[in-house]
Amino acid sequence: MRTRKPRNILAAATVTAVTALLVPACSLNDTSDDGKVTLQYWAWAPGSAKEVAEFNRTHPNIKVVHTDAGGGDTSSAKLLAAVRAGNAPDLALVENTSLPRMIVSGATKDITKYVSDAKKKYAPGSWAQTTFSGKTYALPQDVGPMALLYRRDVFDKYGIAAPRTWADFREAAARIKAQNPKLTMASLAPDGWGYYASVAAQAGDDWWSIDGDESNVDIDGENSRKVMGFFQGMYEDGLIAADPQLTPAYNQKLNDGTMLSWPSAVWAPGVVYGVAPKTAGKWALAPLPRWNADDPTVSFQGGSSVVVTAHSEHPKEAAEFAKWLNASDAGAQMVLNVQNAYPAALSGQKAATAQKPPGAHAAADRLLQGHRRNRPAHPPGDLGPEHECRGGRIHGCDELRRSARHFMGARPDRHAESRRGRPEETGIRREERLRPESREPRAASRDRASKASGRLSA
Incomplete structure (x- = not known):
């Protein structure tokens, strides 16, 4: 269009x-x-x-x-x-x-x-x-460079490492579900179009582009279909839920340990700490899973x-x-x-990578203790002045993981206020142009996407 x-x-x-x-x-x-x-x-x-x-x-x-x-x-x-x-x-x-x-x-x-x-x-x-x-x-x-927040204690219990690729993410969900059907890997609501635009951009599809004086909206590209089909398949196989995030019911699952991960962004730990503070020490932050094992690209979200x-x-x-x-x-x-x-x-x-979490929230630093013993082999990302950021996408996440230590002690504050109840509102950046998510045309976009890819059904 x-x-x-x-x-x-x-x-x-x-x-x-x-x-x-x-x-x-x-x-x-x-x-x-x-x-x-x-x-x-x-x-x-x-x-x-x-x-x-x-x-x-x-x-x-x-x-x-x-x-x-x-x-x-x-x-x-x-x-x-x-x-x-x-x-x-x-x-x-x-x-x-x-x-x-x-x-x-x-x-x-x-x-x-x-x-x-x-x-x-x-x-x-x-x-x-x-x-x-x-x-x-x-x-x-x-x-908000994207990342995966996950329950390290549960993953360790079942002998599962942080997923490097989305295929690993699905495999981990299946292995955990087979051993404990009460556990859910993640909940991805069907109307979270900001999230889906982000992971589609990670796969290589821009939903918004510019050609001269015209803007182009394309939400049913080949990679977007594959992305939507992937999550649709996980839902149909009972590996993820499709309920809204950060509702009372969702928060209860965070607190009782039955919701195991949140593919989101570097701000997510502060939000989770705000709604489930007693789980501090049980979470870890990992690079967002990749569609291509050789491409560590992620989008911004927020x-x-x-x-x-x-x-x-x-x-x-x-x-x-x-x-x-x-x-x-x-x-x-x-x-x-x-x-x-x-x-x-x-x-x-750069300061975030160097300093410890705020003293008032030092206990929450335990959320990331595990990653210090298990750093990935891929190169550091572009979250410091010595690294290059290509079009707003983050290449490599080791720096992200180290700098995110600061936020494991963060109160929910700004991100809980601005994103709680509406995690689909995001910023998507790829290849030097902003792809803003318009709130007005969302219903029309949702109809086109469901026809193209099939809708996740709650």
Whole structure:
């Protein structure tokens, strides 16, 4: 299916009708008599107020005022409504899935000339998530390279190693099921299209692409059919469930030890720790299984960025704050240690590989103790400045596993709030172009996919 798109902008997402209530209006774009610029910043991430306070302490000519406008599905709708009403903040934290439609709607400002010097602070794939047709509209704050969270204690009990390939994943599920029918390898809901787009991209199929001034949607490619057929087959054979994730019933299975893995991303340990804290010490994080044993590529799933809104009267100062928060060593450290997020900036990723988990959550570090004795033989990934990220996909996961130690002690905080109950909302990155998941056309896409590949049935 081919559709026209506005020049230079990927219009794969439809602007959502705005019905959400606005947060109370603030005095925006203010400059005091002493020349100090005041900026308004909307962000839901935990610790944002502390980050703002530190910036204000070290930047006497700029004052940033933080407002928690809420995260989740309504955050982008609130921001769009505020932009249209003329009372938007200067900056806002936006989930990467929402960024394309924010750009299409004209809610964000082209900040290329203010932030181009920060490009070197990121891997190419991370930077590409906020850049369209050579123009940069946001600074990446956190990313979510995909990984497999699994119950190491159960796998060890049945003599099974972490699966290297998806074929290994299926074999492990069958072996465990044969010995204990009460155990379930994973639950993958049939409407989790963000997840399926991610693993299809891992297999080589992009669901969204650009050809000149047109965007192309193709969800029934050869590799996508194989991917959907694989998981359909696992469901039909009783090896996985198809129930929604992070519901009370699902969480109970995490707590009682009958749900054994979650193919997700590096943020998943913090979420599981939040809903099943007594299982700390029983989990491990492994590279996402591969479709091809020789190709360690994975996609991003999740992430957010900071935009400067279209009507900000102080874009230079706003961009200065965004660069400090997301691209500087000090800011990236706060994203890592205050937000408990996985930083998009390379310096934050390097710091994650070097430091121990937060002391307050040190007990949860046991979730990853096993991997130190069983590191994979493949090369390290691109989660440090010495590695190359090709189009936003992660090549190799040893660095991911080491850096993820930090997050095994993380509270659910931001990711539990922004993804709990809707794990299908993801960011997909592959080959230098963003493939945003549009919420509006999802039903139509679901119909086409079910005809092409067969739907997982609960």
